[in-house]
Amino acid sequence: MSPELAARNAPVARIANARGVPGTVGGLVTAPGDGAMLLTSHHVLFGAGAEAGEPVWSVGEGEDEPDFRRVGVALRGRLGTVIYMGAEHHVDCALVALDRASRRASRQRALRLASPRPPRPGDRVFKLGGATGATEGVVVDVEYPAVAELHGRTHAAPRQILVGALDGAGPFSAPGDSGAALRDVDGAAVGLLWGATDRGESLACHIGPVLDCLGVLLTRPRRAGPLARFRAPTEVVA
């Protein structure tokens, strides 16, 4: 397969659902029997009334306007509170079932990550988002009691990762970054970005409950190439 073809079929960082809600791909995940899928936020994949089975588009940079390419369909997700390791966690996560061509491209490059470990306050973290690109921040809280909109109403969103921007730097995230993976300095995913507080800090759900409730494993590309955007952001921001 030619590199160009692989590049076209490869999952890309920016996606939009069938109703035009844009977001970011957090990474490749696999589940027994399901092959590779894309991980993103529930409110991105199912936002504005989008339903399972509807197409998901990668959003590339076109000459005059965005270049849309279909990568798969909305599969399933979870938005709300789940019990993980005996504690309540809010999650906002969903999966894209890749079309065959995209699946084939990802399969050749996918490799399981080591088990994610929980972040700690003060840790440096990174993300690669569709809106703000690669940014670096610092974990403020790992059990932050956030609030989140659920079915049009605001509810408690327990145990979230609160990420602050570094001094002098711009915001850690902005609209369009939802779904981006929050990664530690070793490149391991520790969270999935979904929002920001009214104070401006970014909010991410822990990766553990996300992978657990979706029944998937996180994967990452083995080598540089079209999927390098999913590699550890440390390499991107250097």
Place this chain on the structure above:
Amino acid sequence: MADLQSLLDATAARERIWAIPGVRRIGFGLKETAGEVQPRWVFRVYVEAKRPAAELQAEELIPAEVEGFETDVLVDHESRPQCGPRLYPGLEISVYVPNSATGSGTLGCLVQKGGKFSMLTCQHVIAFGMGSENVYQPSRSECCGFECSDPVGKTGEMHREVVTREGKSFFVDCGLAPLVNKVSFENELHQGVLDAHIRDLSTEPLVPGTAAGAQGLATALTITKEGAKTGLTTGTVVEVCAEERFQSGPPLILWRLISKLVESSASLSITYDVAADEPLSIAEIMQRFQGEAVSATQPDPGGHPRRIHFEGKVFSVPGDSGSIWYDAAKHAVGLHNGGRVVQFKADGHGQVEVLTGRGEACHIAAVFSVLGLDPNTGIVVGAKTSAGPIVHVPATVPPTPLAIERELTRSEAGRALLVDVRRSQVEVRRLIEQRRRVTLVWHRHKGPAFVAAATNLGREGYTEIPQEVAGARAADLVRAMLDVLAREGSPELREIVEGRRELLTWLVENCGDLEEVVAHLEQEPSGVA
């Protein structure tokens, strides 16, 4: 005249109504005419939509009366369960303790402490029972003797005392009611969202007040409160502390906020006859209302010299306790805990308290301090998801033959292939339909099934090439068809088949979809793999 029982007994009438096409429900209730409820029991006949009588068939018309019972035709609406309460500042909350007293007040705002969300209010609003009592919004309700409303919280930590903070004595009257039952909540005020940061007025520049020891803010501050009873009222903070004398000990400078009414829609209008044994004179009572929002006048000095009428607007009334005072930037500055009053004895009422119109609040910084709330993160702030603004994505349309052709023409090899397809497609179709040997090969290798599968995928927006259908492989179909067309076709078709055999075989074996075909043709100018 009909009543409920007669409607319930009139089964024959109801059967007649049910026989009318379009009837969805028959209610037993009162007649509604032009939006007004009439005191007449009728059959309320529900239909999906009302239509002019001229558009209805004779059998669809609902008579105005059926077997002596009036009817009322209404549109049937879907029923949806109502969600639980949504909590926000300014709502009435109450504590219910079985066989004991109940209290009510205002939900000040939502706060978080140690990951737990709570309602902030006054201690005297929730200090009932033995602790951890149910808190309702607005109040506990019963149906047929059974509780039919879920509590929204439980009474928790509370304080009503004087606390010392940074050398100052603050009066605090505050309490937390942790949320239960997964209620929805947000710090949404009438005029926006409560700011995440509180404002400590005790640390701001002060100027001496009029009373001994009293101090006010150097810069006048207008505040707003949202009380459960009086709603939105505004006032000016006229005092942040005052020297007060208690039963024992020396005078103490006590820090609490006093506001003078600026605007309110809550009114007070009441008349009392001051008791003869009241120590205060009529003049003294009236003098205490001078300069206040509530005025005191003698309506009949000649006939009833001890009668006083009180009239005016008030900042708050009982039931507003617990509400937050906030400034123009929505920073919380105080927790409303009462209104200033003048007390006296009145004939027929005993000891009465008449509001002057001023409000009183605890400094919010002291409240946060005594409750262990973080001034920076204690107030619950909202969150917004980070999906971007909606973009215009392509509609999901099947890849049309024209679109496929357009893709193929992107390369020289593709254009050449298209020319051969156009040259041969009429003959190939004719051979499949009319030449038995070709037809047999086409059907034996599931040619129609492959066409149907590709069409179905195309309808869903896919350009995939079905590799296997009903046990047959696409590669086998292509190979067999190339063989039979080479045998049965015209010399021109045979030439095309032989010229394209290698390419077509490679494409079907190696490409999963149209994009891969196009990419290969772009990569291989000759078109040969």
